[in-house]
Amino acid sequence: MATISLPRLSGRIEALARFGALPGGGVTRSAWSPQHEQARAWLLDEMRAAGLAPWVDAAGNVFGGLGMRAFDAARPAVVTGSHIDTVPEGGILDGALGVLAGLEALHVIRETASSHTHPLAVAAWSDEEGRYGSLFGSRAFCGALDVGRLPDMAAADGERLVDAMARAGFDALRAPDAQAPSGAVAAYVELHIEQGPRLEEAGIPIGVVEAIVGVRRTRVIFIGQADHAGTTPMERRRDGFLAAAEFALKARDLVVKRGSGRSVTNVGVVSVHPGVSNIVPARGELVHEMREPDPAVLDRLARECTTLARRVARRRQVQVELRPISATVPAPCAPRVQAVIEAAAGDLGLATQHMYSAAGHDAQNLAAITDAGMIFIPSKGGRSHRVDEMSDWDAIDRGANVLLHTLIALAR
Ligand SMILES: [Zn+2]
DSSP states (O other), X not given: OOOOOHHHHHHHHHHHTTTTBOTTSXXXXXXXXXXXXXXXXXXXXXXXXXXXXXXXXXXXXXXXXXXXXXXXXXXOEEEEEEOOOOXXXXXXXXXHHHHHHHHHHHHHHHHTTOOOSSOEEEEEOTTTTOSSSTTHHHHHHTTOOOGGGGGGOBOTTSOBHHHHHHHTTOOGGGGGGGOOOTTOEEEEEEEEEOOSSHHHHHTOSEEEEEEEOEEEEEEEEEEOOOEETTTSOGGGOOOHHHHXXXXXXXXXXXXXXHSOSSOEEEEEEEEEESOOTTEEOSEEEEEEEEEESOHHHHHHHHHHHHHHHHHHHHHTTOEEEEEEEEEOOOEEOOHHHHHHHHHHHHHTTOOEEEXXXXXXXXXXXXXXXXXXXXXXXXXXXXXOSSTTOOOOHHHHHHHHXXXXXXXXXXXX
């Protein structure tokens, strides 16, 4: 039975981790940054050295082909991959694992001359973490880019996507050209760290993802009245911040009590205007985020949170505006791909657990154009998006072998 080389895979993981490495461990490698572009050049060299045909598309996605040099509907490809950009002060495995295990799997398939009817490709999708636009590269590949927004897309610090891509040698307005021909992808499978504690706590080495959550972000703005914070009687104040605070607490309760048990919510951005201690806040503004794998439940929770915001505003005599920021639809993974992953794990004697992904992944875009699936491995302590994110090397070895045999079966 073919098997991946853990020394070669771990060597590549450590080599990639040097691009954007931080002194205390971890890595900052934002899409289109110089560190990212150096990592891209390194990855292209590694693909070439592994005997794959490398290329980069108009959206900055990197591909290494085995038996292919471009996507072609006449010869549908089995595709694997993930991303090599990271969040600021992120870990060395988020994304990198899926790309490098995919590269290793294709390297082994080539070396062992495993027979495959379908050509294969490993992808590193650009800007998965969304410095400029989340899941940017896979969106472009799947024809899901909002083309009209391209000129205005910008990072939180204001830098525009068009400028960042130009610096890296790309024309952002051409990114839609990266769309794959219809029918060019036979199946997609992505290996990723779980980024949560469930597999580790259950003592199960392999997670088979059934669905990827939809994420909905809404800017909720409560508009009251600025007043002197000393002389205005308490009962006359129309405090925008207190309304926002009440909404944050009640929305949390609502999602916990009325959600599916898998629903989660977060308020990670709050601002108060004018933001001085001797003025009653005229405005309290927050970004409300919800995640849930069932589309009907997510829709219902979104409606209920809107009603809640209006009720809080009425009671506190302020106005409220709700502005949708982004909404992704929950993406079911293909039963066929889940079954192949299950069988590959079974052949390797590894127990599996079916689960949903609470984080967004490129696979959710691919799920719209082909049969897509994901393999999870345990994350130590459930830690991710932080510098000490890690998985045991044994866990990485197991996950990469499940990926290898899943790809072999899908490409047969
Ligand atoms: Zn990731």
